[in-house]
Amino acid sequence: MTHRIDHGFKAMKSINLIELSKLSPQQRKSLMLRTESDLSTYANAVLPIIEDVRNRGDAALVHYAAQFEGAAIGLDSIRVSPAEFDAAFAMLDPKVVAAIEYGIENIRSFHTAQKPVQYWMKELRPGAFAGERITPIDTVALYVPRGKGSFPSTVMMLCVPAVVAQVPTAYILTPAGPDGRVDAATLVAARLAGIETIFKVGGSQAVAAAAFGTSTIPKADKILGPGSPWVMAAKRALVDHLDPGIPAGPSESIVFADASADARLAALDVLIEAEHGPDSSAFLVTTSRAIASAAIDWIAHFWNEMSARRVEFSATVLTGPRGGVLLADSVPSAMDFINDYAPEHLEILGAEPFGYLHQIRNAGEILLGHATPMSIANFVLGPNAVLPTSFGAKTVSALSVHDFIKRTSIGYVTTKAFPPMAAMGRELAIYEGFDAHALALAPQRFDPPVARTQPMAAE
Numbered sequence: 400m401t402h403r404i405d406h407g408f409k410a411m412k413s414i415n416l417i418e419l420s421k422l423s424p425q426q427r428k429s430l431m432l433r434t435e436s437d438l439s440t441y442a443n444a445v446l447p448i449i450e451d452v453r454n455r456g457d458a459a460l461v462h463y464a465a466q467f468e469g470a471a472i473g474l475d476s477i478r479v480s481p482a483e484f485d486a487a488f489a490m491l492d493p494k495v496v497a498a499i500e501y502g503i504e505n506i507r508s509f510h511t512a513q514k515p516v517q518y519w520m521k522e523l524r525p526g527a528f529a530g531e532r533i534t535p536i537d538t539v540a541l542y543v544p545r546g547k548g549s550f551p552s553t554v555m556m557l558c559v560p561a562v563v564a565q566v567p568t569a570y571i572l573t574p575a576g577p578d579g580r581v582d583a584a585t586l587v588a589a590r591l592a593g594i595e596t597i598f599k600v601g602g603s604q605a606v607a608a609a610a611f612g613t614s615t616i617p618k619a620d621k622i623l624g625p626g627s628p629w630v631m632a633a634k635r636a637l638v639d640h641l642d643p644g645i646p647a648g649p650s651e652s653i654v655f656a657d658a659s660a661d662a663r664l665a666a667l668d669v670l671i672e673a674e675h676g677p678d679s680s681a682f683l684v685t686t687s688r689a690i691a692s693a694a695i696d697w698i699a700h701f702w703n704e705m706s707a708r709r710v711e712f713s714a715t716v717l718t719g720p721r722g723g724v725l726l727a728d729s730v731p732s733a734m735d736f737i738n739d740y741a742p743e744h745l746e747i748l749g750a751e752p753f754g755y756l757h758q759i760r761n762a763g764e765i766l767l768g769h770a771t772p773m774s775i776a777n778f779v780l781g782p783n784a785v786l787p788t789s790f791g792a793k794t795v796s797a798l799s800v801h802d803f804i805k806r807t808s809i810g811y812v813t814t815k816a817f818p819p820m821a822a823m824g825r826e827l828a829i830y831e832g833f834d835a836h837a838l839a840l841a842p843q844r845f846d847p848p849v850a851r852t853q854p855m856a857a858e
Protein backbone atom coordinates (compact mmCIF):
# COMPACT_ATOMS: atom_id res chain seq x y z
CA MET A 400 0.00 0.00 0.00
CA THR A 401 1.36 3.46 -0.88
CA HIS A 402 0.02 6.38 1.09
CA ARG A 403 -0.40 9.76 -0.53
CA ILE A 404 -0.22 12.67 1.84
CA ASP A 405 -2.07 15.89 1.03
CA HIS A 406 0.77 18.26 1.70
CA GLY A 407 3.17 16.78 -0.80
CA PHE A 408 5.03 14.08 1.06
CA LYS A 409 4.52 10.68 -0.42
CA ALA A 410 5.44 7.59 1.56
CA MET A 411 6.88 5.59 -1.29
CA LYS A 412 6.90 2.37 0.65
CA SER A 413 4.18 0.56 2.57
CA ILE A 414 3.90 0.63 6.31
CA ASN A 415 5.52 -2.61 7.46
CA LEU A 416 3.08 -5.35 8.45
CA ILE A 417 5.07 -8.25 9.83
CA GLU A 418 3.89 -11.54 11.28
CA LEU A 419 6.20 -12.30 14.20
CA SER A 420 5.75 -16.07 13.91
CA LYS A 421 7.05 -16.03 10.33
CA LEU A 422 10.35 -14.34 11.15
CA SER A 423 13.58 -16.30 11.16
CA PRO A 424 15.74 -15.79 14.28
CA GLN A 425 18.01 -13.55 12.20
CA GLN A 426 15.10 -11.41 10.93
CA ARG A 427 13.75 -11.08 14.46
CA LYS A 428 17.18 -10.00 15.65
CA SER A 429 17.50 -7.33 12.94
CA LEU A 430 14.07 -5.96 13.81
CA MET A 431 15.41 -5.23 17.28
CA LEU A 432 18.35 -3.14 16.11
CA ARG A 433 18.31 0.57 16.93
CA THR A 434 20.22 3.44 15.41
CA GLU A 435 22.64 3.20 18.35
CA SER A 436 23.36 -0.46 17.58
CA ASP A 437 25.97 0.76 15.11
CA LEU A 438 27.54 4.12 15.93
CA SER A 439 30.81 3.38 14.13
CA THR A 440 30.59 6.22 11.62
CA TYR A 441 29.77 8.72 14.37
CA ALA A 442 32.41 7.24 16.68
CA ASN A 443 35.20 8.12 14.25
CA ALA A 444 33.79 11.52 13.31
CA VAL A 445 33.54 12.78 16.88
CA LEU A 446 37.19 12.06 17.80
CA PRO A 447 38.77 15.14 16.13
CA ILE A 448 36.02 17.35 17.57
CA ILE A 449 36.70 16.00 21.06
CA GLU A 450 40.46 16.53 20.67
CA ASP A 451 39.90 20.05 19.42
CA VAL A 452 37.74 20.92 22.44
CA ARG A 453 40.31 19.39 24.77
CA ASN A 454 43.08 21.51 23.18
CA ARG A 455 41.35 24.78 22.34
CA GLY A 456 38.47 24.86 24.84
CA ASP A 457 36.04 27.73 24.34
CA ALA A 458 37.54 28.74 20.98
CA ALA A 459 36.64 25.30 19.60
CA LEU A 460 33.10 25.61 21.00
CA VAL A 461 32.63 28.92 19.20
CA HIS A 462 33.96 27.34 16.00
CA TYR A 463 31.59 24.34 16.11
CA ALA A 464 28.57 26.46 17.01
CA ALA A 465 29.16 28.26 13.72
CA GLN A 466 29.87 25.06 11.79
CA PHE A 467 27.06 22.81 13.06
CA GLU A 468 24.40 25.19 14.32
CA GLY A 469 25.11 28.16 12.05
CA ALA A 470 25.21 30.21 15.26
CA ALA A 471 27.54 33.17 15.70
CA ILE A 472 28.47 32.87 19.39
CA GLY A 473 31.26 34.97 20.92
CA LEU A 474 33.60 33.78 23.65
CA ASP A 475 31.72 36.04 26.06
CA SER A 476 28.26 34.81 25.03
CA ILE A 477 28.68 31.04 25.44
CA ARG A 478 26.84 31.38 28.73
CA VAL A 479 23.21 32.56 28.58
CA SER A 480 22.87 35.94 30.30
CA PRO A 481 20.15 36.88 32.83
CA ALA A 482 18.79 39.32 30.21
CA GLU A 483 18.26 36.43 27.80
CA PHE A 484 16.19 34.63 30.44
CA ASP A 485 14.12 37.77 31.03
CA ALA A 486 13.56 38.21 27.29
CA ALA A 487 12.40 34.59 27.01
CA PHE A 488 9.76 35.15 29.72
CA ALA A 489 8.60 38.31 27.97
CA MET A 490 8.15 36.62 24.62
CA LEU A 491 6.77 33.18 25.54
CA ASP A 492 3.02 32.57 25.23
CA PRO A 493 1.60 32.54 28.81
CA LYS A 494 -0.24 29.31 27.95
CA VAL A 495 3.09 27.60 27.36
CA VAL A 496 4.45 29.07 30.61
CA ALA A 497 1.40 27.69 32.43
CA ALA A 498 1.93 24.25 30.88
CA ILE A 499 5.57 24.30 31.94
CA GLU A 500 4.57 25.24 35.50
CA TYR A 501 1.94 22.49 35.55
CA GLY A 502 4.41 19.88 34.31
CA ILE A 503 7.13 20.95 36.74
CA GLU A 504 4.70 20.64 39.64
CA ASN A 505 3.87 17.02 38.76
CA ILE A 506 7.46 16.13 37.97
CA ARG A 507 8.61 17.64 41.28
CA SER A 508 5.92 15.77 43.17
CA PHE A 509 6.92 12.46 41.56
CA HIS A 510 10.65 12.95 42.10
CA THR A 511 10.28 14.19 45.68
CA ALA A 512 8.39 10.99 46.49
CA GLN A 513 11.19 9.04 44.85
CA LYS A 514 14.02 10.60 46.86
CA PRO A 515 15.58 8.06 49.21
CA VAL A 516 16.13 8.79 52.90
CA GLN A 517 19.24 10.87 53.57
CA TYR A 518 20.66 8.47 56.13
CA TRP A 519 19.81 5.14 57.71
CA MET A 520 21.52 2.88 60.23
CA LYS A 521 20.59 -0.58 61.40
CA GLU A 522 21.95 -2.60 64.33
CA LEU A 523 23.01 -5.74 62.48
CA ARG A 524 24.43 -7.48 65.57
CA PRO A 525 24.27 -6.16 69.14
CA GLY A 526 26.57 -3.12 69.15
CA ALA A 527 27.44 -3.34 65.42
CA PHE A 528 25.78 -0.77 63.23
CA ALA A 529 25.72 -0.25 59.46
CA GLY A 530 23.77 1.91 57.12
CA GLU A 531 23.99 4.32 54.24
CA ARG A 532 24.15 8.04 53.65
CA ILE A 533 23.36 9.70 50.34
CA THR A 534 25.19 12.68 48.93
CA PRO A 535 24.58 14.48 45.65
CA ILE A 536 27.16 14.30 42.87
CA ASP A 537 29.26 17.50 42.90
CA THR A 538 28.90 18.61 39.26
CA VAL A 539 26.44 17.33 36.69
CA ALA A 540 26.02 18.53 33.09
CA LEU A 541 22.49 18.26 31.66
CA TYR A 542 22.31 17.83 27.89
CA VAL A 543 19.19 19.20 26.22
CA PRO A 544 18.98 18.37 22.51
CA ARG A 545 18.00 20.83 19.86
CA GLY A 546 18.31 19.61 16.34
CA LYS A 547 15.10 18.07 15.19
CA GLY A 548 13.02 20.05 17.70
CA SER A 549 13.41 22.02 20.90
CA PHE A 550 12.87 20.26 24.20
CA PRO A 551 11.74 22.39 27.15
CA SER A 552 10.15 19.22 28.53
CA THR A 553 13.57 17.59 28.61
CA VAL A 554 14.79 20.58 30.63
CA MET A 555 12.01 19.90 33.12
CA MET A 556 12.86 16.19 33.27
CA LEU A 557 16.56 16.87 33.88
CA CYS A 558 16.48 19.92 36.13
CA VAL A 559 13.77 18.87 38.57
CA PRO A 560 15.50 15.70 39.82
CA ALA A 561 18.84 17.56 39.92
CA VAL A 562 17.28 20.20 42.17
CA VAL A 563 15.44 17.63 44.31
CA ALA A 564 18.75 15.78 44.73
CA GLN A 565 20.40 19.10 45.72
CA VAL A 566 23.27 18.80 43.23
CA PRO A 567 25.57 21.74 44.10
CA THR A 568 26.61 22.47 40.50
CA ALA A 569 24.22 21.49 37.73
CA TYR A 570 24.25 23.24 34.38
CA ILE A 571 22.60 22.83 31.00
CA LEU A 572 24.35 22.36 27.68
CA THR A 573 22.17 22.94 24.62
CA PRO A 574 22.80 24.10 21.05
CA ALA A 575 21.85 27.64 20.09
CA GLY A 576 19.67 28.21 17.06
CA PRO A 577 21.03 30.00 13.98
CA ASP A 578 20.03 33.30 15.67
CA GLY A 579 22.56 32.55 18.43
CA ARG A 580 19.78 32.17 20.99
CA VAL A 581 18.60 29.30 23.15
CA ASP A 582 14.96 28.40 22.59
CA ALA A 583 12.74 30.60 24.78
CA ALA A 584 10.74 27.79 26.41
CA THR A 585 13.99 26.03 27.30
CA LEU A 586 15.10 29.13 29.25
CA VAL A 587 11.73 29.54 30.93
CA ALA A 588 11.60 25.87 31.92
CA ALA A 589 15.16 26.01 33.30
CA ARG A 590 14.52 29.07 35.45
CA LEU A 591 11.19 27.71 36.72
CA ALA A 592 12.83 24.39 37.55
CA GLY A 593 15.60 26.16 39.43
CA ILE A 594 18.67 26.03 37.17
CA GLU A 595 19.99 29.18 35.52
CA THR A 596 23.39 28.13 34.27
CA ILE A 597 23.08 27.37 30.57
CA PHE A 598 25.81 27.16 27.96
CA LYS A 599 25.13 27.37 24.23
CA VAL A 600 26.95 24.24 23.21
CA GLY A 601 25.62 21.14 21.47
CA GLY A 602 26.56 17.80 19.99
CA SER A 603 29.83 15.99 20.68
CA GLN A 604 31.58 19.30 21.45
CA ALA A 605 29.22 19.76 24.42
CA VAL A 606 30.05 16.34 25.83
CA ALA A 607 33.77 17.07 25.41
CA ALA A 608 33.40 20.43 27.18
CA ALA A 609 31.71 18.70 30.11
CA ALA A 610 34.39 15.99 30.19
CA PHE A 611 37.42 18.29 30.17
CA GLY A 612 36.03 21.65 31.25
CA THR A 613 36.89 24.90 29.49
CA SER A 614 37.52 28.43 30.73
CA THR A 615 33.74 28.99 30.70
CA ILE A 616 32.30 25.53 31.38
CA PRO A 617 33.10 23.63 34.59
CA LYS A 618 34.38 20.09 34.25
CA ALA A 619 31.52 17.76 35.15
CA ASP A 620 31.62 14.45 37.00
CA LYS A 621 28.65 13.16 35.04
CA ILE A 622 26.52 14.06 32.03
CA LEU A 623 22.84 13.22 31.80
CA GLY A 624 20.30 13.80 29.07
CA PRO A 625 19.26 12.42 25.72
CA GLY A 626 20.86 13.23 22.41
CA SER A 627 21.49 12.40 18.81
CA PRO A 628 23.97 9.72 17.74
CA TRP A 629 26.63 12.50 17.81
CA VAL A 630 26.02 12.97 21.49
CA MET A 631 25.78 9.24 22.15
CA ALA A 632 29.05 8.53 20.33
CA ALA A 633 30.87 11.27 22.27
CA LYS A 634 29.57 9.93 25.59
CA ARG A 635 30.91 6.49 24.72
CA ALA A 636 34.28 7.94 23.65
CA LEU A 637 34.64 9.95 26.87
CA VAL A 638 33.62 7.29 29.35
CA ASP A 639 37.04 7.47 31.05
CA HIS A 640 36.62 11.19 31.69
CA LEU A 641 33.05 11.47 32.92
CA ASP A 642 30.15 9.22 33.83
CA PRO A 643 27.90 9.13 30.74
CA GLY A 644 24.74 8.25 32.69
CA ILE A 645 21.88 6.21 31.28
CA PRO A 646 21.91 5.61 27.52
CA ALA A 647 19.21 7.91 26.09
CA GLY A 648 19.38 8.02 22.34
CA PRO A 649 16.81 8.32 19.58
CA SER A 650 13.29 7.81 20.91
CA GLU A 651 11.76 4.37 20.66
CA SER A 652 8.41 2.88 21.52
CA ILE A 653 6.09 -0.09 21.40
CA VAL A 654 2.32 0.24 21.55
CA PHE A 655 0.76 -3.09 22.49
CA ALA A 656 -2.89 -3.48 21.50
CA ASP A 657 -4.90 -6.57 22.36
CA ALA A 658 -8.09 -7.54 20.51
CA SER A 659 -10.16 -5.25 22.75
CA ALA A 660 -8.08 -2.16 21.99
CA ASP A 661 -9.12 0.84 19.92
CA ALA A 662 -7.26 0.57 16.58
CA ARG A 663 -7.60 4.29 15.96
CA LEU A 664 -5.85 5.17 19.22
CA ALA A 665 -3.23 2.48 18.64
CA ALA A 666 -2.41 4.08 15.28
CA LEU A 667 -2.37 7.57 16.73
CA ASP A 668 -0.06 6.58 19.56
CA VAL A 669 2.47 4.64 17.47
CA LEU A 670 3.03 7.91 15.61
CA ILE A 671 4.06 9.70 18.81
CA GLU A 672 7.66 8.58 19.09
CA ALA A 673 7.92 7.72 15.39
CA GLU A 674 7.74 11.41 14.54
CA HIS A 675 10.90 12.34 16.49
CA GLY A 676 13.22 11.61 13.61
CA PRO A 677 14.20 9.09 10.96
CA ASP A 678 16.51 7.51 13.54
CA SER A 679 13.61 6.64 15.91
CA SER A 680 12.07 3.19 16.33
CA ALA A 681 8.32 2.58 16.72
CA PHE A 682 6.17 -0.55 16.59
CA LEU A 683 2.54 -1.39 17.09
CA VAL A 684 2.43 -4.97 18.40
CA THR A 685 -1.01 -6.54 18.27
CA THR A 686 -2.62 -9.94 18.56
CA SER A 687 -5.48 -8.89 16.28
CA ARG A 688 -5.23 -8.98 12.50
CA ALA A 689 -8.25 -6.64 12.29
CA ILE A 690 -6.53 -4.07 14.51
CA ALA A 691 -3.31 -4.40 12.52
CA SER A 692 -4.98 -3.60 9.24
CA ALA A 693 -7.30 -0.90 10.63
CA ALA A 694 -4.34 0.78 12.35
CA ILE A 695 -2.43 0.98 9.09
CA ASP A 696 -5.34 2.85 7.53
CA TRP A 697 -5.63 5.12 10.54
CA ILE A 698 -1.93 5.98 10.41
CA ALA A 699 -2.38 7.19 6.82
CA HIS A 700 -5.38 9.17 8.00
CA PHE A 701 -3.44 10.89 10.79
CA TRP A 702 -0.64 11.79 8.41
CA ASN A 703 -3.08 14.21 6.82
CA GLU A 704 -3.14 16.11 10.09
CA MET A 705 0.64 16.31 10.55
CA SER A 706 3.30 18.58 9.07
CA ALA A 707 5.31 17.32 6.10
CA ARG A 708 8.41 17.10 8.30
CA ARG A 709 6.77 14.92 10.97
CA VAL A 710 5.09 12.78 8.29
CA GLU A 711 8.41 12.24 6.63
CA PHE A 712 10.10 11.24 9.91
CA SER A 713 7.33 8.87 11.01
CA ALA A 714 6.87 7.37 7.54
CA THR A 715 10.60 6.71 7.34
CA VAL A 716 10.39 4.86 10.65
CA LEU A 717 7.20 2.90 9.98
CA THR A 718 8.24 1.79 6.50
CA GLY A 719 11.89 1.20 7.38
CA PRO A 720 13.88 -1.37 9.32
CA ARG A 721 12.97 0.05 12.77
CA GLY A 722 9.21 0.28 12.72
CA GLY A 723 5.80 -0.92 11.62
CA VAL A 724 2.93 -3.10 12.72
CA LEU A 725 3.78 -6.50 14.19
CA LEU A 726 1.18 -9.23 14.35
CA ALA A 727 1.70 -11.73 17.18
CA ASP A 728 -0.10 -15.10 17.17
CA SER A 729 -0.67 -15.00 20.94
CA VAL A 730 -0.33 -12.72 23.93
CA PRO A 731 2.69 -14.67 25.30
CA SER A 732 4.54 -14.29 22.00
CA ALA A 733 3.74 -10.55 21.96
CA MET A 734 5.03 -10.27 25.52
CA ASP A 735 8.17 -12.23 24.63
CA PHE A 736 8.89 -9.81 21.82
CA ILE A 737 8.34 -6.80 24.07
CA ASN A 738 10.59 -8.19 26.80
CA ASP A 739 13.33 -9.04 24.31
CA TYR A 740 13.04 -5.60 22.70
CA ALA A 741 13.04 -3.71 26.04
CA PRO A 742 11.48 -0.54 24.64
CA GLU A 743 12.13 2.91 26.02
CA HIS A 744 8.37 3.65 26.07
CA LEU A 745 5.67 0.99 26.25
CA GLU A 746 1.97 1.67 26.00
CA ILE A 747 -0.58 -1.06 26.75
CA LEU A 748 -3.98 -0.70 25.11
CA GLY A 749 -6.89 -2.97 25.92
CA ALA A 750 -9.91 -3.23 28.17
CA GLU A 751 -7.82 -4.58 31.08
CA PRO A 752 -4.36 -3.05 30.72
CA PHE A 753 -3.32 -3.83 34.32
CA GLY A 754 -3.67 -7.52 33.44
CA TYR A 755 -0.48 -7.28 31.38
CA LEU A 756 1.63 -5.41 33.92
CA HIS A 757 3.11 -8.48 35.62
CA GLN A 758 4.09 -9.93 32.23
CA ILE A 759 6.36 -7.03 31.31
CA ARG A 760 9.90 -7.25 32.65
CA ASN A 761 11.82 -4.90 30.38
CA ALA A 762 10.60 -1.39 29.54
CA GLY A 763 11.74 2.13 30.44
CA GLU A 764 8.15 3.04 31.27
CA ILE A 765 4.81 1.25 31.05
CA LEU A 766 1.77 3.42 30.32
CA LEU A 767 -1.57 1.78 30.88
CA GLY A 768 -4.81 2.34 29.02
CA HIS A 769 -6.31 4.50 26.32
CA ALA A 770 -6.02 7.75 28.29
CA THR A 771 -2.29 7.46 28.99
CA PRO A 772 -0.61 8.14 25.65
CA MET A 773 3.15 8.49 25.61
CA SER A 774 2.92 12.20 25.00
CA ILE A 775 1.09 12.83 28.28
CA ALA A 776 4.08 11.23 30.03
CA ASN A 777 6.60 12.92 27.72
CA PHE A 778 5.41 16.28 28.99
CA VAL A 779 3.34 16.51 32.14
CA LEU A 780 2.31 13.31 33.94
CA GLY A 781 5.23 13.28 36.38
CA PRO A 782 7.47 10.23 35.78
CA ASN A 783 10.68 11.00 33.96
CA ALA A 784 10.57 10.87 30.16
CA VAL A 785 14.33 10.52 29.81
CA LEU A 786 14.45 6.77 29.56
CA PRO A 787 16.98 4.10 28.63
CA THR A 788 17.16 3.26 24.94
CA SER A 789 18.76 0.51 22.86
CA PHE A 790 18.14 -2.42 25.24
CA GLY A 791 19.14 -0.21 28.20
CA ALA A 792 15.79 -0.99 29.83
CA LYS A 793 17.03 -4.56 30.39
CA THR A 794 19.38 -3.33 33.10
CA VAL A 795 18.82 0.33 33.90
CA SER A 796 15.93 2.52 34.98
CA ALA A 797 14.31 5.75 33.93
CA LEU A 798 16.24 8.89 34.81
CA SER A 799 15.57 9.68 38.44
CA VAL A 800 16.84 11.39 41.56
CA HIS A 801 19.06 8.31 41.99
CA ASP A 802 21.12 9.34 38.95
CA PHE A 803 22.15 12.54 40.74
CA ILE A 804 23.21 11.01 44.04
CA LYS A 805 25.37 8.24 45.33
CA ARG A 806 25.19 6.10 48.41
CA THR A 807 28.06 5.78 50.85
CA SER A 808 28.05 2.88 53.26
CA ILE A 809 28.57 3.73 56.95
CA GLY A 810 29.71 1.31 59.63
CA TYR A 811 30.24 1.57 63.40
CA VAL A 812 31.25 -1.28 65.71
CA THR A 813 31.44 -0.76 69.46
CA THR A 814 34.42 -2.20 71.34
CA LYS A 815 32.01 -4.57 73.06
CA ALA A 816 30.68 -5.84 69.76
CA PHE A 817 34.16 -6.18 68.27
CA PRO A 818 35.44 -9.55 69.61
CA PRO A 819 32.81 -11.94 68.20
CA MET A 820 32.59 -10.16 64.87
CA ALA A 821 36.36 -9.76 64.49
CA ALA A 822 36.85 -13.47 65.18
CA MET A 823 34.64 -14.30 62.20
CA GLY A 824 36.38 -11.76 59.98
CA ARG A 825 39.78 -13.04 61.07
CA GLU A 826 38.99 -16.55 59.88
CA LEU A 827 38.35 -15.21 56.40
CA ALA A 828 41.41 -12.91 56.48
CA ILE A 829 43.65 -15.88 57.31
CA TYR A 830 41.99 -18.02 54.63
CA GLU A 831 42.56 -15.31 52.02
CA GLY A 832 46.18 -14.90 53.16
CA PHE A 833 46.04 -11.27 54.23
CA ASP A 834 48.29 -10.80 57.25
CA ALA A 835 47.53 -7.17 58.07
CA HIS A 836 43.83 -7.79 57.64
CA ALA A 837 44.07 -10.61 60.17
CA LEU A 838 46.27 -8.66 62.62
CA ALA A 839 43.75 -5.82 62.67
CA LEU A 840 41.12 -8.31 63.78
CA ALA A 841 43.23 -10.15 66.35
CA PRO A 842 42.07 -10.28 70.01
CA GLN A 843 45.24 -8.29 70.93
CA ARG A 844 43.95 -5.28 69.00
CA PHE A 845 43.13 -3.37 72.14
CA ASP A 846 46.06 -4.62 74.22
CA PRO A 847 48.52 -1.83 75.02
CA PRO A 848 51.35 -1.92 72.44
CA VAL A 849 54.74 -3.28 73.58
CA ALA A 850 57.33 -0.56 73.03
CA ARG A 851 60.19 -1.67 70.79
CA THR A 852 63.12 0.23 72.30
CA GLN A 853 65.91 -1.99 70.90
CA PRO A 854 66.39 -2.71 67.19
CA MET A 855 65.88 -6.34 66.32
CA ALA A 856 68.92 -8.41 65.47
CA ALA A 857 68.34 -8.33 61.72
CA GLU A 858 67.83 -4.54 61.56
Ligand SMILES: NC(=O)c1ccc[n+]([C@@H]2O[C@H](COP(=O)([O-])OP(=O)(O)OC[C@H]3O[C@@H](n4cnc5c(N)ncnc54)[C@H](O)[C@@H]3O)[C@@H](O)[C@H]2O)c1
Pocket residue numbers: 444467468543544545546547548550553574601602603625626627628629630647648649650675676678679784785786788
Ligand atom coordinates in the same frame (compact mmCIF):
# COMPACT_ATOMS: atom_id res chain seq x y z
N1 LIG B 1 15.45 9.49 25.20
C1 LIG B 1 14.93 10.69 25.49
O1 LIG B 1 14.52 10.96 26.60
C2 LIG B 1 14.83 11.74 24.41
C3 LIG B 1 14.19 12.97 24.64
C4 LIG B 1 14.21 13.91 23.63
C5 LIG B 1 14.85 13.62 22.43
N2 LIG B 1 15.41 12.39 22.28
C6 LIG B 1 16.14 12.01 21.11
O2 LIG B 1 17.31 12.81 21.13
C7 LIG B 1 17.70 13.05 19.81
C8 LIG B 1 17.94 14.54 19.65
O3 LIG B 1 18.68 14.72 18.49
P1 LIG B 1 18.73 16.12 17.79
O4 LIG B 1 19.47 15.93 16.51
O5 LIG B 1 17.37 16.68 17.77
O6 LIG B 1 19.56 17.07 18.77
P2 LIG B 1 21.03 17.00 19.41
O7 LIG B 1 21.20 18.30 20.10
O8 LIG B 1 21.21 15.77 20.24
O9 LIG B 1 22.00 16.88 18.18
C9 LIG B 1 22.18 17.97 17.32
C10 LIG B 1 23.63 18.43 17.40
O10 LIG B 1 24.46 17.40 16.88
C11 LIG B 1 25.61 18.00 16.29
N3 LIG B 1 25.75 17.56 14.90
C12 LIG B 1 24.81 17.55 13.94
N4 LIG B 1 25.34 17.16 12.77
C13 LIG B 1 26.66 16.95 12.99
C14 LIG B 1 27.75 16.53 12.18
N5 LIG B 1 27.60 16.27 10.88
N6 LIG B 1 28.96 16.39 12.74
C15 LIG B 1 29.15 16.64 14.07
N7 LIG B 1 28.15 17.06 14.88
C16 LIG B 1 26.92 17.20 14.35
C17 LIG B 1 25.39 19.48 16.29
O11 LIG B 1 26.15 20.07 17.32
C18 LIG B 1 23.91 19.64 16.56
O12 LIG B 1 23.61 20.82 17.26
C19 LIG B 1 16.63 12.55 18.89
O13 LIG B 1 17.08 11.34 18.31
C20 LIG B 1 15.45 12.29 19.81
O14 LIG B 1 14.70 11.17 19.41
C21 LIG B 1 15.44 11.47 23.23
Ligand SMILES: N[C@H](CO)Cc1c[nH]c[nH+]1
Pocket residue numbers: 550552553649650651672743777784785786
Ligand atom coordinates in the same frame (compact mmCIF):
# COMPACT_ATOMS: atom_id res chain seq x y z
N1 LIG C 1 9.88 11.01 23.66
C1 LIG C 1 11.00 11.68 24.24
C2 LIG C 1 11.79 10.66 25.00
O1 LIG C 1 12.09 9.57 24.23
C3 LIG C 1 10.61 12.83 25.14
C4 LIG C 1 10.02 13.96 24.41
C5 LIG C 1 10.23 15.26 24.63
N2 LIG C 1 9.49 15.94 23.73
C6 LIG C 1 8.84 15.10 23.00
N3 LIG C 1 9.15 13.88 23.41
Ligand SMILES: [Zn+2]
Pocket residue numbers: 650671672675777
Ligand atom coordinates in the same frame (compact mmCIF):
# COMPACT_ATOMS: atom_id res chain seq x y z
ZN1 LIG D 1 8.49 12.10 22.42
